[in-house]
Amino acid sequence: MRAIAMESPKMTTEHPRIKREKKTIEAMVHIYCNNHHESQGELCQECNELLEYAKMRLDKCPFQEKKTTCGKCLVHCYQPQMREKVKGVMRYSGPRMLLHHPVLAMHHAVDGFKKPKKISKKKD
Numbered sequence: 441m442r443a444i445a446m447e448s449p450k451m452t453t454e455h456p457r458i459k460r461e462k463k464t465i466e467a468m469v470h471i472y473c474n475n476h477h478e479s480q481g482e483l484c485q486e487c488n489e490l491l492e493y494a495k496m497r498l499d500k501c502p503f504q505e506k507k508t509t510c511g512k513c514l515v516h517c518y519q520p521q522m523r524e525k526v527k528g529v530m531r532y533s534g535p536r537m538l539l540h541h542p543v544l545a546m547h548h549a550v551d552g553f554k555k556p557k558k559i560s561k562k563k564d
């Protein structure tokens with residue numbers, strides 16, 4: 441009998457903080473896509489690309505587990521175009537996270553209190 445290993449070939453040691461951040465952005469993109477692009481369960485291509493991009497940025501985030509939430513980060517690592525998209529997603533899904541994913545939303549709020557550094561208070 442041969443045991444079949446189910447883990448992916450590339451075993452990355454991902455910090456729980458980054459994992460959670462990915463789950464949060466994933467949930468946010470899903471809420472946004474479901475309500476804007478009438479996708480059911482599956483993300484549309486555009487949102488899928490955005491999510492992949494966001495995850496890739498998290499992998500490359502220089503702060504890793506010490507990072508604050510991306511919205512408060514001083515290093516603007518997103519391309520301007522992706523940044524605009526993700527801002528729209530967060531603005532829409534942020535408040536809705538409390539309803540759909542209260543635990544994730546709470547963690548995200550707590551993470552946001554870490555190292556607020558400098559926040560430009562600009563509301564549109």
Ligand SMILES: [Zn+2]
Binds near residue numbers: 476479483486
């Ligand atoms: Zn979409």
